[in-house]
Each structure stands twice: as C-alpha cells, then as structure tokens.
Amino acid sequence: MRTSYAEKILKDITGDCIAVRLRMMDRAVTSIYNKELRPHGIKTTQMNIIVAISAFGPMEIKPLCRVLNMDSSTVSRALTRIEKKGWLKSQPSGQGKNLIVSSTNEGFTLLQRVYPDWKKAQKKAEELLGKETVRVLRGAGDKMFLEGMTKYSL
Amino acid sequence: MRTSYAEKILKDITGDCIAVRLRMMDRAVTSIYNKELRPHGIKTTQMNIIVAISAFGPMEIKPLCRVLNMDSSTVSRALTRIEKKGWLKSQPSGQGKNLIVSSTNEGFTLLQRVYPDWKKAQKKAEELLGKETVRVLRGAGDKMFLEGMTKYSL
DNA sequence: CATAATAAATTGCATATACATATATCCAAT
DNA sequence: ATTGGATATATGTATATGCAATTTATTATG
Numbered sequence: 172m173r174t175s176y177a178e179k180i181l182k183d184i185t186g187d188c189i190a191v192r193l194r195m196m197d198r199a200v201t202s203i204y205n206k207e208l209r210p211h212g213i214k215t216t217q218m219n220i221i222v223a224i225s226a227f228g229p230m231e232i233k234p235l236c237r238v239l240n241m242d243s244s245t246v247s248r249a250l251t252r253i254e255k256k257g258w259l260k261s262q263p264s265g266q267g268k269n270l271i272v273s274s275t276n277e278g279f280t281l282l283q284r285v286y287p288d289w290k291k292a293q294k295k296a297e298e299l300l301g302k303e304t305v306r307v308l309r310g311a312g313d314k315m316f317l318e319g320m321t322k323y324s325l
Numbered sequence: 326m327r328t329s330y331a332e333k334i335l336k337d338i339t340g341d342c343i344a345v346r347l348r349m350m351d352r353a354v355t356s357i358y359n360k361e362l363r364p365h366g367i368k369t370t371q372m373n374i375i376v377a378i379s380a381f382g383p384m385e386i387k388p389l390c391r392v393l394n395m396d397s398s399t400v401s402r403a404l405t406r407i408e409k410k411g412w413l414k415s416q417p418s419g420q421g422k423n424l425i426v427s428s429t430n431e432g433f434t435l436l437q438r439v440y441p442d443w444k445k446a447q448k449k450a451e452e453l454l455g456k457e458t459v460r461v462l463r464g465a466g467d468k469m470f471l472e473g474m475t476k477y478s479l
Numbered sequence: 480c481a482t483a484a485t486a487a488a489t490t491g492c493a494t495a496t497a498c499a500t501a502t503a504t505c506c507a508a509t
Numbered sequence: 510a511t512t513g514g515a516t517a518t519a520t521g522t523a524t525a526t527g528c529a530a531t532t533t534a535t536t537a538t539g
Contacts, residue, residue, distance in 0.1 A: 180440050181380040189450045190358045191373045192466025195394045197351040204344045219345045226335040240349045242497045267504040268517045286334050296343045307461040312346025396527045421534045422487045
C-alpha cells in the first residue's frame with residue numbers, strides 16, 4: 172500500500188513540518204523550567220501569568236489572554252488555581268462581568284524566591300537551543316507579542 | 326511591596342524568558358494546524374505520531390518517545406486513541422512487555438487525505454513566523470530530533 | 480528453583496489546552 | 510421597562526502533558 176506518493180508525503184512532512192519541531196522544542200524547554208520551578212510548587216504557565224500581571228499592572232482577563240495568546244477558558248482555570256495559592260487576586264471591575272486581576276505580596280515574594288532558579292533554567296535552555304536559536308526565538312516572540320495575535324488566535 | 330529589585334526581576338523575566346515565548350509560539354502554530362486538521366478528526370500530536378511510525382517503520386514505544394521527545398505515558402494514551410480509530414496497530418514484540426507499533430492502511434489513507442490541509446497549515450505558519458524564524462526553528466528541531474534518534478540507534 | 484534486579488508499558492493524579500456552550504452584565508432599540 | 514445584542518467570564522467535554530507509582534515480563538543471582 173506504500174505508493175511512491177505516500178513516500179513523498181512522508182518525506183515532505185518529516186522533513187519540513189514546523190509544528191512537530193516547535194512542539195518538541197516546547198516540551199524540552201518547558202520541562203527544563205518546570206524542573207527548576209518544582210521546589211517552589213509552581214509551573215511555567217502559572218509563573219508566566221503572574222509575571223505578566225505583576226509587570227503590566229492590574230488588568231482584565233481578556234487583555235491578558237491576548238498578551239499571552241491563551242484561550243480565556245485556560246486562563247480562567249489557571250487563575251482559579253493561582254488565586255487559591257494567594258499569588259494573585261481578582262475583583263469585579265464594575266464593567267459587566269469583567270474582573271480586574273492584580274498581584275499580591277505573596278506573588279511578589281514568590282517571584283523573588285523563584286528568580287535564581289528561573290535564571291538557571293534560562294541558562295540550560297540557552298545551552299540546549301544555542302545562541303542563534305534563542306536570538307531568533309526572542310525576536311519572533313516579541314514581534315508576536317507586540318502585534319497581538321488577533322487574526323490567528325481564536 | 327514593589328522594590329526596585331522586584332522591578333529588575335520583572336524586567337529581566339518579561340524581557341528575556343525563553344519559555345513564555347516558545348509556548349506562545351507553540352500555541353499559535355499548533356492552533357493553525359489543528360484548525361486545518363479538524364475536518365479530518367485529528368490533531369497535531371496524533372498526526373505527528375502516525376507520521377513518525379509511518380516514516381520510520383514499526384517501532385517500540387520507548388524509541389518513539391525519544392524521537393518525539395514525549396513522555397511514555399503521554400504516548401501510551403495517545404496510542405490507545407489512535408488505535409481505536411484504526412490508524413495504527415500494536416502487537417507484542419516477544420521481548421518482555423514491549424510492543425511494536427506499526428502503521429495501517431487506514432493510517433496511510435488518512436495521511437493522504439490530510440496532506441493538502443497540512444500544506445495549508447505549513448504555509449500559514451510560515452507566514453506567521455517568517456522565513457528566518459522557520460529556518461532556524463527547523464535547524465534546531467532537526468538537531469534535537471537527530472539526538473533523539475541516535476540515542477536509541479534505531 | 481526462587482527471588483531480586485531490571486526494563487517497558489500502563490495507570491493515577493494534577494495541570495494545560497481549547498472549542499462549544501452557558502451565564503452574567505451592560506447597553507441600545509423599541 | 511422589556512427585549513435583544515454585545516461582551517466577558519465560567520463550565521462541560523475531550524485531548525495533551527508529565528511525574529509517581531504500579532503492573533508485567535524478562536533476566537540475573539543467590
């Protein structure tokens with residue numbers, strides 16, 4: 172059943188597919204960070220959310236989703252867990268169903284505790300990927316962040 | 326409280342973190358592929374597994390995990406779903422608990438049906454990321470992929 | 480031969496992810 | 510004022526993910 176057309180397809184996909192490479196890389200890198208963060212009882216996704224809120228100041232969920240390119244349902248559930256730990260808090264904004272999510276002292280102290288281990292993870296990730304890859308990745312990530320991903324996300 | 330040290334940490338992480346950028350990118354790209362693959366009732370991860378098995382031929386789960394850089398429990402569960410759909414099959418290898426996973430005709434025909442839509446996704450992903458990023462990503466991904474293969478010397 | 484060490488695959492658990500749908504709230508048109 | 514959008518958030522369902530512990534089968538060792 173393996174025609175030469177099937178062979179061509181397989182060669183094309185294995186040789187070119189961006190998705191599989193990006194996912195492999197993401198699994199490898201996320202794993203590095205999660206291992207370093209583990210003693211602090213937090214993982215990459217939650218840390219990213221806390222950092223975003225802490226850096227940009229109190230904001231609603233929708234903009235947060237846009238910044239991180241995450242689905243609102245994913246963020247909603249993550250926030251439930253993060254708030255239960257006391258690292259963030261949210262309150263009605265007065266506008267419709269909207270919430271304002273903001274950082275807490277516990278959140279700030281967590282970041283300070285985590286910081287050295289985050290640094291270690293950064294170093295390991297850079298070693299794994301190589302300087303060139305990291306540079307390009309950073310550029311593309313920043314571009315994505317700046318442009319907002321509205322046309323592709325959702 | 327937000328000391329200048331906390332400010333420095335936030336600036337450092339938001340400005341440099343590789344994990345958050347890679348994850349953002351992965352969510353965006355995976356989303357592109359999943360949207361195109363949706364009519365075929367399959368998603369990126371499962372497709373990657375089927376392609377790997379089809380391209381390299383029958384293999385055990387452990388090497389498959391190494392090649393794709395996935396945890397064996399993740400693969401185990403994915404295989405259950407894929408086999409239920411008839412796209413792959415597995416049988417005892419005769420060596421301990423080991424299984425040999427191999428492709429099926431249904432799997433091959435699926436890949437042929439999916440191929441044009443995978444192409445579309447590729448194109449969209451390239452447009453999103455830009456040629457330079459794709460090139461570097463591909464290089465880094467291939468390196469990681471090769472390491473996974475050589476470690477198990479298939 | 481029995482048992483311990485080993486190794487692969489699976490299962491339990493928790494989080495991450497996103498689509499579809501439901502809910503809640505405001506605002507505009509009637 | 511009531512109804513009908515419009516929007517933000519939450520919930521239902523299913524897959525993806527990985528660590529820890531368990532099962533299963535082989536092999537080594539006493």
